[in-house]
Amino acid sequence: QVQLVQSGAEVKKPGASVKVSCKASGYTFTNYDITWVRQATGQGLEWMGWINLKSGDRGYAQKFQGRVTMTRNTAINTAYMELSSLRSDDTAVYYCGRVGGSVDYWGQGTLVTVSS
Amino acid sequence: DIQMTQSPSSLSASVGDRVTITCRASQGIRSDLAWYQQKPGKAPKRLIYDASSLQSGVPSRFSGSGSGTEFTLTISSLQPEDSATYYCLQHNNYPPLTFGGGTKVEIK
Numbered sequence: 001q002v003q004l005v006q007s008g009a010e011v012k013k014p015g016a017s018v019k020v021s022c023k024a025s026g027y028t029f030t031n032y033d034i035t036w037v038r039q040a041t042g043q044g045l046e047w048m049g050w051i052n053l054k055s056g057d058r059g060y061a062q063k064f065q066g067r068v069t070m071t072r073n074t075a076i077n078t079a080y081m082e083l084s085s086l087r088s089d090d091t092a093v094y095y096c097g098r099v100g101g102s103v104d105y106w107g108q109g110t111l112v113t114v115s116s
Numbered sequence: 117d118i119q120m121t122q123s124p125s126s127l128s129a130s131v132g133d134r135v136t137i138t139c140r141a142s143q144g145i146r147s148d149l150a151w152y153q154q155k156p157g158k159a160p161k162r163l164i165y166d167a168s169s170l171q172s173g174v175p176s177r178f179s180g181s182g183s184g185t186e187f188t189l190t191i192s193s194l195q196p197e198d199s200a201t202y203y204c205l206q207h208n209n210y211p212p213l214t215f216g217g218g219t220k221v222e223i224k
Contacts, residue, residue: 035213045160045203045215059211095159101166102150102207106159 002026004096004107011113017084020110022096024077030054033099034079036070038092039109046092050099051079086114118142120206122216130224135191137202137219144184145208151180151189152203160203164189191221199223 007021022034036048049060051070058070064083072079079096091114097103119142129135139149147167152160162171164180167187177192191198204216 035211037213037215044218045154045205047213047215050211050213061212099207099210099213101148102162102205103160103213104162104165106161109159 002098002105004098004105006094006096006107006110009111009113011115012086013116014087014114016086016114017082018086018112019080019082020094020096020112022079022081022107024079024098027098029077030074034070034072035097035099035103036068036081037095037097037103039095040089040092043092048081048094053079083112086112088114090114117212118145118206118209118214120204120214120216122204122219124219125217126220126222128222128224129194131194131196133194135194135198135221137189137204137221139182139187139189139204139206139216141185141187141206141208145206147183148206148208148210149180149182149187150205150207151178152205153198153200154203155200163202194221194223196223 003025005023010018030053033050035050038046051058053072069082093109095109096107098105121140149167151164154160163174163178168180179190181188202219206214
């Protein structure tokens with residue numbers, strides 16, 4: 001069965017970077033894009049960007065341009081999202097999702113807390 | 117970019133009620149719309165894809181309709197376990213993806 005398993009919760013100081021992983025199983029990794037979405041406490045879902053796992057092509061929401069980098073390691077079926085220059089308002093749960101038209105499978109989420 | 121306007125932002129209804137949630141796209145998106153249910157502390161769960169196709173395993177009381185710019189999610193007979201927040205997502209001009217603002221459904 002398709003599974004996306006994300007790395008564990010992180011606590012970071014303002015100005016630091018965080019790298020969240022998303023390990024896929026149960027399907028051919030490079031056949032689908034991975035997208036990243038975040039959700040601050042009590043807020044809605046915010047799209048961050050995508051990566052094509054075969055070509056490595058990627059694109060980011062304008063809000064995150066210059067601060068986010070999405071990568072992948074096809075040898076271990078894992079996608080990554082790195083967010084730099086963290087601020088307190090980056091505190092959120094970060095989700096990876098498989099793009100099958102819409103998002104058909106989601107990771108369990110990774111809580112990133114930014115606090116001094 | 118396409119904007120998705122979802123309404124209402126919250127509602128309260130009784131068990132057995134028929135509930136309708138609407139998403140309006142800022143431009144036509146054919147049927148490239150999905151609906152998700154999210155419960156606290158959990159990832160979203162896809163209920164409907166391609167505007168009206170029921171995701172496998174999802175109860176038949178959930179249905180979706182619409183195309184172009186107007187879309188509806190209907191719960192035909194609200195159950196206690198349907199208490200959640202619901203989101204629409206358009207993927208017509210992916211990337212980007214655009215979510216609606218969400219509708220919180222509470223049980224009276």
